[in-house]
Amino acid sequence: MKYVLLRALIAFLALVVSACDTTSSSIHEDEVVVESYLVAGEDISTVRLTLTSEIGSRYDASQLGIRNATIFVRLLSETGDSEFEIEYVHDENRPGIYIPADPHTILAERTYALEARVPGHGIVTAQTIVPGTFSVQCVNATSVQYQGPVQFEQTVTVSAYPGRQSVFVFSLEALEPSIATLTPFYLDVIYEISSGEEYDASSLDVEELDDFLQNSSPPINEGNYIVNPDGTLTIGLPWFAIVFYGESRVHTSAIDDALFDFLRYQQVQQGGTTLSPGEIPNVLDHIEGGRGVFGSFSRISTVVNVLR
Numbered sequence: 001m002k003y004v005l006l007r008a009l010i011a012f013l014a015l016v017v018s019a020c021d022t023t024s025s026s027i028h029e030d031e032v033v034v035e036s037y038l039v040a041g042e043d044i045s046t047v048r049l050t051l052t053s054e055i056g057s058r059y060d061a062s063q064l065g066i067r068n069a070t071i072f073v074r075l076l077s078e079t080g081d082s083e084f085e086i087e088y089v090h091d092e093n094r095p096g097i098y099i100p101a102d103p104h105t106i107l108a109e110r111t112y113a114l115e116a117r118v119p120g121h122g123i124v125t126a127q128t129i130v131p132g133t134f135s136v137q138c139v140n141a142t143s144v145q146y147q148g149p150v151q152f153e154q155t156v157t158v159s160a161y162p163g164r165q166s167v168f169v170f171s172l173e174a175l176e177p178s179i180a181t182l183t184p185f186y187l188d189v190i191y192e193i194s195s196g197e198e199y200d201a202s203s204l205d206v207e208e209l210d211d212f213l214q215n216s217s218p219p220i221n222e223g224n225y226i227v228n229p230d231g232t233l234t235i236g237l238p239w240f241a242i243v244f245y246g247e248s249r250v251h252t253s254a255i256d257d258a259l260f261d262f263l264r265y266q267q268v269q270q271g272g273t274t275l276s277p278g279e280i281p282n283v284l285d286h287i288e289g290g291r292g293v294f295g296s297f298s299r300i301s302t303v304v305n306v307l308r
Helices: 008-018 184-191 204-213 257-269
Strands: 034-040 047-051 072-078 082-090 097-100 112-118 122-129 134-141 143-145 153-156 167-174 214-216 233-236 246-255 292-306
Touching: 034 112, 034 122, 047 072, 047 112, 122 257, 122 292, 134 292, 153 246, 153 292, 167 257, 184 204, 246 257, 257 292
Parallel strands: 034 292, 143 292
Antiparallel strands: 034 047, 047 097, 072 082, 072 112, 082 097, 112 122, 134 153, 153 233, 167 214, 167 246, 246 292
């Protein structure tokens, strides 16, 4: 999922570590890790299959990639029967990456099922219900002043999802990122430079910005936004999601249950909690026979210019 997770590999590392008790020795058993995201209205995506690694060892997706799996993704009917299936083939140039053999556009509000047969590891399965599509009706501004009185807001139609309200994730893609355009909060986070403190940008490592070029919010429920008389939602962009001044592309994604559960448990694993280590729950995923994410989302995109 290109814009929802900060880094897929970081997510999987968090997932692997979360399942281990580091207070006692244990024997590592390889598990299959799935990574695939379906986007409503877009071409069906790749599937990545890897193995977990031992605690303390480097997670290298290319070295741990599974090359000999048989993978199908099926579109299911309301009764759970397969309407048609798409076979995947391994990309020999990218270990662990499987590409669909036939084209397909992902349908909103439909159920897709993954089946991966992995020699030595059995069958890995998962399902996802694709959230309904939604659209931007209007935005309140094309430019906003950082932490000013007017917050960037979008009025959008509702994304349908069975049994619950929509859950959104905001992801910002900086269009012209640089050290000089970092907002004060992230200047301090990345380089430990306080607001107003003088610094020489040429002396700082620009590669430190790489992990912040696409920045995502945690999942936010529809109930946190204004419901308008016509049924549309007015949703604001959180200030903490803004890393750079200047133009950013704002991706607003309505996510499925698999992504919602993965992201909120991942947030706990990575320090967003007051629980003690022994109380931190394992990451909740929706994969049978393995780990990871087979999820889906619908998304819209707008551009906002953030002024100093």
